Amino acid sequence: MTLIEDSWDSDEELPWPGSPRPLGVRWDGSGSNVAVWSEHGEHVDLCVLHDDDAEERIPLRERSYGVFHGYVPDGLLAPGARYGFRVDGPWEPEQGHRFDVGVLLLDPYALAVERLPDGRLVSVVVDPAYDWGDDRSPHTSWTDTVVYEAHVRGLTKLHPAVPDDLRGTYAGLAHPAVLEHLTSLGVTAVELLPVHQFVSEPFLGERGLTNYWGYNSIGFFAPHDAYSAHGTRGQQVREFKDMVRSLHSAGLEVILDVVYNHTGEGGPDQPTLCFRGLDNAIYYHRHGAANADYTGCGNTLNASHPQVLQLVLDSLRYWVQEMHVDGFRFDLAPALTRGPGGEVDLHGPFLTAIRQDPVLRDVKLIAEPWDVGWGGYRVGEFPSPWAEWNDKFRNGVRDFWRGASSGVREIAYRLSGSSDIYGTRRPHASVNFVTAHDGFTLRDLVSYNDKHNLANNEDGRDGTSDNRSWNSGAEGPTDDPAVLELRARQERNLLVTLLLATGVPMMTAGDEMGRTQQGNNNAYCQDNELSWVDWDLDASQKSLLDFTRRTLALRQGNVALRQKHFFEGRPLEPGGPKDIAWFTAEGRENDEGTWFDPSTSTVAARVSGRTVRRRGPRGERLHGSTFLLVLHGGAEDRQVTLPATGSSSGHWTLVIDTADDAAPAREYAVGERVRAVGRSVLVLRAD
Structure with missing residues (x-):
């Protein structure tokens, strides 16, 4: 690679002093401000790579607050130009210092990087202009x-x-x-x-x-x-x-x-x-x-x-x-x-x-x-x-x-x-x-x-x-x-x-x-x-x-399936059902013995569709379907007794059976028994 040492004429006072902010190489339409921070570095060269791979070194003589900086007029550092830095300083590994002026370094604030045919990485000057039009973030909750x-x-x-x-x-x-x-x-x-x-x-x-x-x-x-x-x-x-x-x-x-x-x-x-x-x-x-x-x-x-x-x-x-x-x-x-x-x-x-x-x-x-x-x-x-x-x-x-x-x-x-x-x-x-x-x-x-x-x-x-x-x-x-x-x-x-x-x-x-x-x-x-x-x-x-x-x-x-708050296990409005209730395969609410029984492999969660803490866009209360999620982790089939719906509906409708992806949307009465195949999920809805 050809090196061109200090090609700028110092009588022209180039590069211009520039500014320590912003960091990196930033093109402004007329040229590029160059700023790189190094507390322990002693000398920094901006190195511009020409299209023939010749490297032109420009010393950054200004230093403010630990930032070496300068301003290069357009022509040398326009968008698409490739560059890097060489930093000289102490080689004292026991103190953490590992400066090596022989290494071309990336700009930590580079907006683009290109890989050269020899595998080296070089920084690239970028024109930041872009027409975003009416772009808006979806801001999904x-x-x-x-x-x-x-x-x-x-x-x-x-x-x-x-x-x-x-x-x-x-x-x-x-x-x-x-x-x-x-x-x-x-x-x-x-x-x-x-x-x-x-x-x-x-x-x-x-x-x-x-x-x-x-x-x-x-x-x-x-x-x-x-x-x-x-x-x-x-x-x-x-x-x-x-x-x-x-x-x-x-x-x-x-x-x-x-x-x-x-x-x-x-x-x-x-x-x-x-x-x-x-x-x-x-x-x-x-x-x-x-x-x-x-x-x-x-x-x-x-x-x-x-x-x-x-x-x-x-x-x-x-x-x-x-x-x-x-x-x-x-x-x-x-x-x-x-x-x-x-x-x-x-x-x-x-x-x-x-x-x-x-x-x-x-x-x-x-x-x-x-x-x-x-x-x-x-x-x-x-x-x-x-x-x-x-x-x-x-x-x-x-x-x-x-x-x-x-x-x-x-x-x-x-x-x-x-x-x-x-x-x-x-x-x-x-x-x-x-x-x-x-x-x-x-x-x-x-x-x-x-x-x-x-x-x-x-x-x-x-x-x-x-x-x-x-x-x-x-x-x-x-x-x-x-x-x-x-x-x-x-x-x-x-x-x-x-x-x-x-x-x-x-x-x-x-x-x-x-x-x-x-x-x-x-x-x-x-x-x-x-x-x-x-x-x-x-x-x-x-x-x-x-x-x-x-x-x-x-x-x-x-x-009901997108809860904004944690469940409390109690009614959220007078006379209403619990926000969540847990049932055994026999249709009874779980008690302490059930929760601490290591042999239990089936649990049913009834999630109420009635909530006063999730409101619509105009503050209205949202009332939706109630769901029963039955998770059966046992290897053998199990009969599951369906509990009360907790809603005005007197029946459940099967919407998912992981053992039968083609299962029809069959209705089941409260208290009716439904088969859960070994290792399967049933999801039922009450409207």
Whole structure:
């Protein structure tokens, strides 16, 4: 590569002084202001890469508040220009300093990143102008939200209606055929696996694999370049905005899975890309000379430092204000709350700053409430307005349907909103899920007892062994009709429990169509057909898709199945029925003995459609159907006596039987007995 040292004529006093704010390289129509922060750096060069790959270095001579800055007139740093920084300073690893002027560094505030043919990443100047037209966020209430966790590439890579050149891209996700699937399914928000610019770990390249999930961010402002169909010189930014606008027009919110807990630089033996070369001692938590690792990824971003916290907050506000996203799911969220000594502080600067921020406090905020460090498991402890991934819902529901629960108390708590965990908040604090990107798919959850991860080239050591799964009688693929019938029933059991439980349901893309990863429960490195959603459906998959649509329609159409407040187990208006009542298979209300009997495997929840705490748009009381949800986890068939409806109706109408997806809408009288097939759900309605 050709280097052009200090090509600017110092007599012309170029670059101009510029401003220390805003950080990054920002084009204003006449030129670009350049500002990069480094507390311990001693000298910073702006390095511009010309189209012939010659690198032109421009020293940033001005420094204010730890920010090196300057202003470059148009022509050299116009939109589409590629650049980076070289930072000189001490090499004192024992003090945390790892400066190396020989490394071209990314701009931590870069709005776009391009990967060069030699694999290096360079920052790209972007024209921020964009006509959003009448774009508006759907602002779906938490009570009405259904989250769909999806991968930009994996969702559309095999979609037959998406043009080849758009598959696996932001434009592909915005294709009308994909939007039609999402809206007809009944979800309200798409939660995208990481779209911040990310890199693959070197060890994956040595194995012939790549980081597919993207939990290895290196650019907190830049949409990942590989998901762009139209170019990587800033076109990825416009394409991402087009995607958001299309999703909004279809009534769908956009939630980003964000990884601020660590960066793609990994441990000190991995390549320096950005933060380590800018000021390692500040950007990362450290234990002496070593970087602290509370994430299992080699480093932990030090969000307790004011400058690093500003970086995270600036990034979040950018994605809301400039990219119009509607919320965030924070990977390993406790890591962001750790103080200088490494302790988790849920009243510390990170959560406090977000709570008082006028932009961020009103978007959807979801915590993955655990990390891998000491004291890092914090389910139920995040403050309002945060929601949380509820792994106790996942574990409790899986255990009940695989026959590993001790009675019905646990499943009752999870079905009714997990008030034992979130009782001081609201039910929407619980983001309920049975599967996620990490772990078995729904189809694999009922088809495998053990993980099958040899394709990851780690000799099966990776991925959890605590899957709480059950293969229904055969490991993996089988032609046994009895096993296949049971698996189909179990899929419906898990889905209906998830989608009709109180709280915010989150589905994983493809589960509605029986997607399999062939027993791989850690497919983070599988950018191939193993991970991509397969849209070529057989009869059983089409049936499951139709069942999912009908179940979600039932949820969205009935206020009793979308509770805004926790149940109290008492009448909410004089002479009315209890808001929720629990019954045995014999039609009696549960007593203490029933709740604490570990042999109990059947529970029925009657959820009243009469409520004075959920009102219509003009304040009117809402009165809807009452539902009876019968969950029978036993292996043998069971006769269930139907209790009183608690409404004016004297009969129940069957609307779901997971043992017979084609069951007619038959009416049953109060006190009549109905058969619950072993391991099945019955849902009945009284109007």
